[in-house]
Amino acid sequence: MLAFTASAQQPDATQATDAKAPAPSMQEILDASPASDWRTLDPANTLYMELDGGRVVFELAPQFAPQHVDNIRTLAQEGFWNGLSIYRSQDNFVVQFGDPNADAENAKSIGSAKAHLPAEFERAGEGLDFTVLPDADGWAPQVGFVDGFPAARDPATKTAWLAHCYGALGAGRGMAADSSTGAELYVVTGQSPRQLDRNITLVGRVVDGMELLSVIPRGPEPMGIYEDPARRTAIKSITLASELPAAERSALELLRTDSATFAAVTEARRNRRDDWYKVPAGHIDLCNVPLPVREATAD
């Protein structure tokens, strides 16, 4: 077959012996990376969503949304989402999950979670390890990465915020900016809806199992909300990793976004130099930068 990205995604290893000595591929860069450029997840900031098809792993971002993350921890510890569903899937936009009756009289209790939280759309730019992506961005004065999360900041207002890239996890809200509790959550499954940045509280992102969410059948237009319960995707449970025995946790390693390896990966993707590409772009968008995750090596 004409596997048009065979070389684009996974350049042939034989290229390394090419007389032209091309730049290393992303995979070669990762294979050569020191162990110290990788990190594991903090179990207190890791959620597991168990679906019939498998596990989705989320990393939470308390450095951006501390009160939402606190509430989400409480909701998970008290089993709020167990037996609820993914009740919305809108093509090229989001899936959304929680209690489809949240606004109705038969809403499920959120237990000891707080019923009111402040909006956490942005925070002070200071105190963050912000790795700047030098590429131009149309949505924000500056973009980059904080602790593995795509983010943006404004040097003029000295504020920073998380960016709506593929896999971003956010807290649904109503008309009031401070109407989210973290009980209703959404995940971006389409072209980065960056217009939502600073308009809604992002609380983390998917780091593994995204393909379980992205293929969920789309619901009726315009918003993809299934009124028919039979068409919803059941959530068996959402659990904090710290509540599980170590043996039941996903053993993942994430590339540190402040590492030299990550900078090299970004550059390899900004200017593809393998033989398949004829015109390297010389640019990369924030939401196109890969965020490598691998199975932890047993040792």
Next chain:
Amino acid sequence: MLAFTASAQQPDATQATDAKAPAPSMQEILDASPASDWRTLDPANTLYMELDGGRVVFELAPQFAPQHVDNIRTLAQEGFWNGLSIYRSQDNFVVQFGDPNADAENAKSIGSAKAHLPAEFERAGEGLDFTVLPDADGWAPQVGFVDGFPAARDPATKTAWLAHCYGALGAGRGMAADSSTGAELYVVTGQSPRQLDRNITLVGRVVDGMELLSVIPRGPEPMGIYEDPARRTAIKSITLASELPAAERSALELLRTDSATFAAVTEARRNRRDDWYKVPAGHIDLCNVPLPVREATAD
């Protein structure tokens, strides 16, 4: 429920009577548009892919890839894809279809289609009705729309090309720039892979039924290619609309991208002014601009 985009996507019609008289929503703009701002598809440039789940409608772009489109018409007329499959689905990237054995001895004949075509990565910028999007773009000197297609151009080299947005339809190729025939095609299902622009021939885009392609289960990593035939998605047929009786054609209308209505829709999305949004972005990316399609009104 906290339907966080209820107002973002479909602002409440009651807003129009608000004392603040907010700017009209996208739907209000569309509802008020003159019929002349809409167009129908040319059946000679329209492909129907029939899947078990329904029909995907593609619009072809002969103004950008005339030789590929010619070959694709021949392949469709001779039933090349009938009984073949979608054999690749890579998360956040593409689905790909055609003959999974194209490179093998048992490859299906491409009939009277040409076995060799030139690369059609870009064309002369002159002779196109290019509607410029004023917003900054990191991938190209200038972006906009040509006859309904997201596109880019370079005033310095006086060239123009189609852009890899969600739903873009392209012709898979091997290592040689001119190794595509149009028999193996792909559709973008993830974050716009604009690095492919000018590196591969785009031949059109999906205008209806995208949700049938975007939910196809992802194949094995890294490239999402199903070696197990049972996991492929069967293609019943791919047919040129012009080969079907008028009654069997999809009756769609597309908003003209050179119309005042399209400019107003783009501005409404660039600066969301309904009550849900607290911080209008003041920007829109090429691949975030909606390309409205509606059922033709019977008359």
